[in-house]
Amino acid sequence: MSSIKNSTFMNVNKTSNFFGNINKENSIAGKNSEQKVNKIKSELHHDLFTFRILIMFFKLIGLATFAYRIVIHKKRTSYTFQYSKLGIVYNVVLSSLMIASNYLSIPVKLNWDYKVESNLTIDIAVLQTVLGTMVICVTLISYCINQKSLVRIANRLIIIEHEIDRLYDLYHPLRRQRILCTIIIVCILNICLLILLLFNDNLTLGTGPVSWLTDILPTFHVGWLLIQYFLLVTIIQTDFADVNRAIQSLTIDTSDLRLQSRYQMRRIIVNNSTIHQLLQLRDMHYHLCEISQNVSSFYSLPILFGIVFLFLTLIYNGYYLFWILLITDDILDYWTLSNAIVWIIFSIYPIFLLTNRITRILIEVG
Numbered sequence: 001m002s003s004i005k006n007s008t009f010m011n012v013n014k015t016s017n018f019f020g021n022i023n024k025e026n027s028i029a030g031k032n033s034e035q036k037v038n039k040i041k042s043e044l045h046h047d048l049f050t051f052r053i054l055i056m057f058f059k060l061i062g063l064a065t066f067a068y069r070i071v072i073h074k075k076r077t078s079y080t081f082q083y084s085k086l087g088i089v090y091n092v093v094l095s096s097l098m099i100a101s102n103y104l105s106i107p108v109k110l111n112w113d114y115k116v117e118s119n120l121t122i123d124i125a126v127l128q129t130v131l132g133t134m135v136i137c138v139t140l141i142s143y144c145i146n147q148k149s150l151v152r153i154a155n156r157l158i159i160i161e162h163e164i165d166r167l168y169d170l171y172h173p174l175r176r177q178r179i180l181c182t183i184i185i186v187c188i189l190n191i192c193l194l195i196l197l198l199f200n201d202n203l204t205l206g207t208g209p210v211s212w213l214t215d216i217l218p219t220f221h222v223g224w225l226l227i228q229y230f231l232l233v234t235i236i237q238t239d240f241a242d243v244n245r246a247i248q249s250l251t252i253d254t255s256d257l258r259l260q261s262r263y264q265m266r267r268i269i270v271n272n273s274t275i276h277q278l279l280q281l282r283d284m285h286y287h288l289c290e291i292s293q294n295v296s297s298f299y300s301l302p303i304l305f306g307i308v309f310l311f312l313t314l315i316y317n318g319y320y321l322f323w324i325l326l327i328t329d330d331i332l333d334y335w336t337l338s339n340a341i342v343w344i345i346f347s348i349y350p351i352f353l354l355t356n357r358i359t360r361i362l363i364e365v366g
Contacts, residue, residue: 105214132218226350240364
């Protein structure tokens with residue numbers, strides 16, 4: 001009788017310990033899930049804050065004429081973009097100011113004391129000033145004319161992001177965080193190059209605001225135009241990568257098919273849910289292809305003028321560097337040499353970013 005009581009008591013203790021362990025595990029899991037949710041919320045807040053800063057900066061330089069507002073739907077924070085007449089007026093004013101600045105900048109270029117003075121140097125400098133003003137004006141007016149297209153692209157990208165999150169539970173995927181880090185690093189590097197160029201240009205050539213207006217401002221504006229294009233291509237490339245990963249997760253592992261004859265028929269059963277998801281993925285892939293085409297059409301004209309301007313800038317600074325290293329007999333001035341090198345890096349940097357990202361998106365689409 002006593003043995004029965006002891007065994008019963010032991011069973012009760014085991015049962016209580018079992019449920020106690022379950023309660024502990026549930027409490028630990030609850031704390032972990034709560035910490036994860038808090039982490040996701042803080043990261044989302046950080047993402048939205050960074051995104052808002054980028055939009056305000058692009059508005060300041062005339063590369064975001066649209067209006068935007070924050071929308072909260074089903075406890076989810078998002079953006080919606082709208083047509084804005086105020087942005088058009090702002091860009092028209094900026095274009096007028098850039099045209100008026102030529103009356104100051106061209107005489108300064110003609111009378112400037114160049115380190116390497118020749119007719120070719122002066123002609124390229126004046127042409128660079130005129131072309132820089134033209135590039136900025138074409139870009140600003142293009143954003144005014146095609147504002148509705150840009151608004152449509154931005155809103156469709158937001159919809160695609162929501163569809164990916166809804167279909168595959170990618171509430172805050174790791175790739176998005178990497179995109180945010182990439183965007184921050186790219187912008188910081190470009191700002192650091194600008195500061196280095198201003199410091200070096202002022203120290204070497206003794207330039208002032210008028211020279212910065214004619215030389216650095218157009219290059220700065222074109223560089224950020226290419227970086228904005230780079231950011232959009234990065235987002236689209238990441239969406240393509242998410243869709244491709246989702247398609248791969250729905251496909252059947254065919255590694256065992258190598259053991260079978262290549263002529264042997266196999267029957268594969270696919271349920272309705274998988275077919276429905278594949279159809280949704282097909283539609284998303286099609287929408288991303290349409291967005292890519294719209295983005296390419298929107299940026300085609302500004303990018304064309306911008307690349308021509310950067311090419312002329314590279315020719316000017318390459319000629320300047322070539323003259324310093326090979327032609328002149330004077331003592332080598334390392335500050336002047338470094339100024340030419342920084343100019344070349346500052347001009348090539350956005351082109352390198354864009355070409356590298358376009359190569360990646362072609363790999364994802366292909």
